[in-house]
Amino acid sequence: MFKIEYTRKELKEKFNIEMWTAEKIRSFQKILMDWYDQQEADHNFPWRESGEPYNIWISEIMLQQTRTDTVIPYYERFTEAFPTIKDLAEASEDQVLKMWEGLGYYSRARNLREAAQQIMIHHEGVFPNDPKEIIQLKGVGPYTAGAISSMAFGLPTPAIDGNLMRVLSRLFEINLDITKAKNRKVFETVALYLIDEERPGDFNQALMDLGRTICTPKNYFPERSPVKEFNASYINDTWHEYPVKKTKNKPKPITYISLMIQNEVGEYLLERRPKTGLLASTWQFPMIQVEEIVTDGTWKPFEPIILETLKKEDKVYVEQFVEDKYNIMVSLNEQTSGVVEHIFSHLKWSVSIFNGEKTESTSNRKIPKNCEWVKPRDFERYTFPTVQKKIWTNFTEITLF
Template identity: 55%
Template sequence: MNKKLSKKELKDKYNINMWSEDKIALFQDTLLKWYDLEKRDLPWRRTSDPYKIWISEIMLQQTRVDTVIAYYKNFLTSFPDINHLAEADDDRLLKVWEGLGYYSRVRNMKEAAIQVVTHHDGIFPDNYEEIKKLKGIGPYTAGAIASIAFQQAEPAVDGNLMRVLSRLFEIDIDIAKPASRKVFEAVMYHIIDQNRPGDFNQALMDLGATICTPKNYDPSISPVKEFNASYVNETYLNYPIKSKKKKKKIVNYFAVLVQNDKGEYLLEKRHEDRLLANMWTFPLIEEEMISRDSGWKSFEDTDLYELNDLKKDLLMRYVKKKYSLNINLGIHSSGKISHVFTHLHWNIYAYRASTRNSIEAIPSNCEWVHETKFNDCVFPVLQQKIWKSSQEITLL
């Protein structure tokens, strides 16, 4: 698709009524005046450094703004420029990112930093197409960097902006479908302010974050309500059009908190080709791994807060086989921990165990670590949830 579709093509193909040039200019002026008065004061808006803007945009993906601010400042203290990021120690990098989740993002950032150092002499590229070639950077992030750092009239289209545009133009396109983004980009190329493209993109972001929200939306308080076709026509409850996501696959796990006679816990470093790669967790044992060989029926809908004799025996055997440890296993869980990934929903039942075999040969990717040393390990949020749950008093 030609990203700069004509107004006629937008109308004929997608039934989108694009405004006149005068109306576009008035909209730009109205939106930017509101933004100048009401914009959120965020640390990454006080710079035009593409490196810093890039860091903020990656962090803001699937993370709340108020959560990102502290991480952003700490990250830049640890890795103040692209060269520092390219040379970063992997464990230190993951530790600085710890708690933000979606760890592939920060791994991609390091790879992108190496690309910039290797192919661009350490200078962040100032061209949209070159920016988009960097690892982990898609059209939205490339558009955000190009417009905010380099004042190029490139749209930054994400779900937030598609929601705003859907209501402004009554766009009858499913925003959940990846192909839809191209249509919204085509609309944006018509209305984006050529002189202040970065501010224009950020103004629409702020509009979507503060007024044109997914829920409890009141278009009557919008600074651009006169331009909003869905408000004028009283159809705003119909937009955006968004199909429901597929139900996430539910996977059940046991987290076994094995403590030795020195008070240390068994931690396992996750393999690099699995979720939570290269991060430390208590042993996580998938229900399917046990039931597959034992004939134990899947317990997806079963209460696992307590182990019967069969389940206890199977778990102890599995730990003996995989970790070379004889354990004493409690039968009461400290609780169920839920953790959601993009396509998976994990239910984890945490159980405490003890062993005297701390000198036995455990797998090479495992270590005995005292809780006072946990801060030295790179823990995913899931591990933090499990540990917190194990410390809480339970009525079970």
């Protein structure tokens, strides 16, 4: 699965990467590992102390796009609820999503559960120790497979993610776009030349710590690095040019109306999102995408701006929308109860909150199967993504002027 794809000569001729001599690599390993050992006392993360493949797996999935300090309480809560692979495999999807609540990227939680079930079925409940089998687990890619293989089983496998590509780019002045999948094999090859075969897991974690604490995307001070004498971009004062990365598109703006609909006994209408797509299977207050709303019998949508009030014709439309979709009649407040913004990696939501009361049901029809009336005290039993928590907090806040 992980193999040296390019010889030293090919790295030089094809990518202008000058691989170090064996002696220089050994020197780099020693200096980096000495630094790591000194730092390790300050970074006794619970998954490192455990050393168990299950715990390392859970932590690595959580650490994707989330800061280490943020992950620790989630990790501890999750592993307390599901201390073994068997516990995770036998848990319901709702239980797993609830323990994941707040981390985002909920597909990762569902993948963890499915992978645990794979391990129970195909590996008799024992985490596989072959990288080729590890990467077959649901939601596990080359980085995670490499991290688990090296940290849990002591195999000399690289764990290449954006963090390590940034470190390697600066060490060797690698002029390859780190966002392009085809370039991963080059970085894997470089890492395979460098990896300490006696302590591969610690070596990968040392590079991760270097990228997390010193060789950061911003506020980078290469002169503080323990391996600065090996850093070509520091020596040549080109560090600001690396890593090479194409400009990300700005998140697409989308505006929504969030409806806080309450019935006669103080319950709020909640709706479960579809099983696939963004925030799949989590719960939300009913939402309407403003850009798609039809008014005045025409196909002209609202302007894509934050709404602070509903015009009469728009209020009528929204109330009719609720009646048609949820089988209830409502009376909405024309004035917004608040506005929330939330940024995903590719989307920027602006949400105007409007509250209303259920007046009656339509023709004795029930609300849709994916909806429930729930009292606020029972919200803790439901998995809400962060944006919905923001909406509820904003809605319930008392603002003094």
